[in-house]
Amino acid sequence: MAPKSSKPSAATGGKTKPAGKSAAKSAANASDKRATKPATAAPVLADVRAKIDEIDRTIQALIAERANFAHQVGKAKGKLAAAVDYYRPEREAQVLRMVVDRNEGPLSDEVLVHVYREIMSACLAQQEPLKIGYLGPEGTFSQQAVLKHFGRSAVGLPMATIEEVFQEVEAGNADFGVVPVENSGQGTIQVTLDMFLTSNLKICGEVELRVHQYLLSRNGRLEDIERIYAHSQSFAQTAGWLRSHLPKVEKIAVSSNAEGARR
Template sequence: MDERKRLEELRGQIAEIDQEILHIIERRARVAQELSKLRPGTSRYAPLAEASDLQSLERAAPTQIPAAAIRPIFTAIDAACRSSEVAPRVVFVGAEGDFGWQAAREHFGHGPEFVRVEATGAALDEVTRSRADFAVVPYESFTEGPIFPTLLAIGGADLKVVGERELSQALVLVSRSGNLAEVEKVYTSPQDHVACVRYLELHHPRALVLDVRSPLMAWDLAAEEANAAAVVPRGFTGSRELKVARENIGDEGEVRIRYGIVSRLPAPRSGHDTTAVLFSVRDRPGALHDILHHFKERNCNLRRIHSRPIPGEGWEYVFYVEVGGHSTDRTLVAALEGVKREAKMLKILGSFPLERLDASPPPERL
């Protein structure tokens, strides 16, 4: 068989397989619609609804498909299957194409209506006032720890953390040719400009640097000019092809950020959850020890513990902990009841599925 015939045969096989995939997706959409009828009014709109489902698919990935490709594939399928539902309104912090936008798109797929705001407080206010279903906000830096103003704002508004999305944030320089020597003009969002000002001054001192509204606009403008480049988040792509001219140009290097998915309604139990809690202690010897003992006594795994001064309260501190399990699990309910008796203040920020699952079985449900 000559090469042309073999090529046509393989293309024909792919076309047949694509038709089979389409029919399977149609079946999945019907099941998803039936599921949505049984769970009206819940906040289950998320990729596959369960983090454990995505993890199982990633573990089952065949050798021909990288595990990293599984999540975006099935997130897109899930969003398409929900197209007949009322799309949720998701608010994110930052510009189109920036890291907050990427976190929102990675978590929810392409189905929702995405709305940008300038600050975390504005994003949370949109959810509080029922003008949005979810907010995607910066939650923790892996160098600085939890972002306590965000945690306190979530607790104060009585909102719930229902999910997480971790990003490795790095900026790249892209252009049509990918040749650094040809760069005479650089388009960037104001936020990204601040993050890579030293790089631009050192490596492109003669280039004209122009601030534009968003990385999306920077990409589109750079695609129109032969000697122009754009500063964009790693992984972002626009409507036209550009090449990476320089990786990781941020002055602070690559930064890992965890984003919190916030809603008015709590997340249902997945069996692989963590619960976020804020509390403060009374001013007496052993107060913190007595509170933490309630978690140890009931074999609840403390995954994180951080503390910060409470603004305006002198030397009073607030503690943030993440403990394994859902807030409806029997053992965690008992532990939190004990903490409530000891603590000066206790606020359950929410329970949400872990992106990385452990091998422990789901705890007994209350």
């Protein structure tokens, strides 16, 4: 239904020809503009790749320049300085904060922090790679924390117990130690807290990890599982699921989930 109007229009009479000419002329002008507007040329793949190669060369040169300056930092600290003297957690935190503050996308803060941490780890390793003790064996959440915080240029030293991690750092066999402190499900790790009460070591950093638990089996059938090996914390965190799906399965606590996977 058309709305009522007291004004003449091309459909209701009056001087319709001028209105028709004007409309036709406007339509023609719009058509001319569309026809004459230049189309945006699609980027040529070879040109884009050539530009990326040029950027990569610049990035590589700047990383090498940064590594040279990091080497000068080592020289300034003297020949007798140990690897632990080169690594300053507060300086690293400052650099990473500046990375985040400068970030305008499209990469996320997390991605850029990961990239810069690996660059700093590689530069630091020029002097002497950091030796990091952690609760082993390989594959534990503690090892994940080592990689996240110190990068892949650090040397990881897996230890059998949390106590051994403290002992190796105190003895100078490891520059730093990474041990679990708390989790959102079960709270603090009592063994770690007890060690801080008797040790002269101090906390110099914190790493947060999102923990995912997986149930591994050789044949993949729940009904064939007779026993489960895992760390006691993992049993506590998955108690509800285990009660619902595997209530009669034997649960055997081991030193780590990685050790459980080995069994």
